[in-house]
Amino acid sequence: MMRRYFQCLADRDAPAALRLCTELVEAGRSPVDVLLDVVAPAQHEVGRRWAAGEWTVAHEHAATAISESVAIALGARIPQPDPARGHVVLACAEREWHGLPARLVGFALQEAGWRTTFLGASTPPTQFARFLDDADADAVAISCSVAAALPAARRMIDASRETGLPVLVGGGAFGRDDTRAKALGATAWAPDARAAVRALESIAPPPAGPSVNRRAGIDEHAELVLRFAEFRDSARRRWAAVIGEDAATPLADDALDHALHSLSAALLTDDSRLLREADEWLSELYSARGGPSCAVPALWSALRAVVGEPLPEASRHLGLLRQVGRSAPRLI
Template sequence: MTVLDPVLDALARYDGALASVDADRAVDLVEGLLDDGVDPVTVLVDVIASAQRTVGDRWQRGEWTVAEEHAATAVSVSATEAVARHVRRTPATRGRVVVACAEREWHALPAMIVGTALRANGWDITLLGASTPPVRLSQYLHDLGPDATAVSCSVLGALPTTRRFIEASTAAGIPVVVGGSAFGPDDHRAKALGATAWASGAREAVAAVRSLPTVVPAADPVNGSAAAEQAAMELAHHRLVTSLRERWSLAAQIVTTERLPLDSVHSVAADVVNQALHAVWAALLTDDPRALSHTAAWVADLLAARAVEPTLVGELGRLLARDLRDYPLARALVEHHWTATTGSR
């Protein structure tokens, strides 16, 4: 038996607790691991976060509904809170870190996991929760004077507000660590937005915070023309979404999702339109066209799992490029990096 076997066994049992929406069982399991001396960060990363990624994959493949995904996430929140109670038994011996989700980022669990991992390593943590407005962050920075800011962002549509977080923090001389799936597989987007450091996960965030400089300069401006187009697109977002939903075959005539069943193909299609436009924002702000190609691949997988004709991904890209005729940089990005992934131009 290897040293990892107890954790792998715990992961399997934890996954069962998520599937049965048994918060008591999940909490008992993680508390048992902690009482047995398993490192809290191992519990957070190799059990809770690992199982939660599987939950997302199941929704992506159409195996779980939105309701099942949300219920499982609530169980993981309870389990993370149990780890947080455990690590708070020991005094904080380092400085203070403010941990927040960018505005429009409603997935609070990753930030909770990172904050708890930092607390386990001796940092005093102030966790601001989901979708924190930049003005609220600025107030906390002023009131608390933390040593660092950690920002979680998993959705591309929150990258513009993440940039505002970075501006607020670095303007006060406070270094910023960013992470989350919206940043992609490396530090390119984080650097483009002016972050001090990027972390691919909770363990990496702990290491990054430990290595931060004491004081940093204000973040450099982002590309002016690209930022201007992104801001203009953001203001026109409702009009662009409505146009795409009316003309894309999969979402035709859907202008509002209020009455759509959460797990219907049309509801998924309505969300895809938003994600496609957010991918353009991200590509503009970070000069990273992978935001588009990765989103197109994600859409293709999402629709394939629901038996939707794959050529509709290419159709969405062509319609998107057409609707962005007033945004030349954005249109060029879509023409070169969306349809190339889907194989239909």
């Protein structure tokens, strides 16, 4: 069924997509099951096609718009809980523009008896904090799929803790376990929407006090943010010395930003796996789009050469890349 739905997205046939999902619900499947077992996997395939260079950004946006409209239509079929188990405010961290996963979590929570308020994509932390002051919420859920948004997620977690609310987090940027969630002060982490329902049932209000222990990486994260443009320019020059004009393309711009943001997030969470994930993603991206095979390892080497002296923790994280997996022989 997911394949049929994905074909509707590929054909940009919104009526057919909605009709297919509606028929599944009318045949007895719950709206949440259709959203999580049909719509969500199809969206994952949409992202894979874009990353492989098979679809343009415009194609991806068109497909996502269809899935969002389908999600809203099916969500309207989920009864509002009366009485509700509590009120959950859901938001995407600032710079996180993928709002559909958080919306699906919200519908799963609603089906489980929670009243939900979804604030949408890329919610500024200051505006989020002001909203919590008047929201009468019982818990907060924060979605983050890109490493560049983790610093903003941390500020949202802090704002939630200051109001005494437990914080549930999820999304690809948090990885495959609760390591990063704990490092940023979240109460709980969930890998998917169904797990989010179970996690919310068990979390308690967070303890008082600062959410993040003071570490060298925290200070280096702050310095990297302040000197981002400087490090970016220096790394580009070193990178260009290896791969030439290929360092001046839009793909190279995106790769350089992604690598720096991943390094920043690794410092913030003390989790070097963020760099490993970035390395794998960038390598697949360059391979799919015909980029030079030396581009990604040369990028990491350039970054380490630039940040190594002023940011020793950053250099340590980058050094770990050569100790595991397929990145090992490529870095210096």
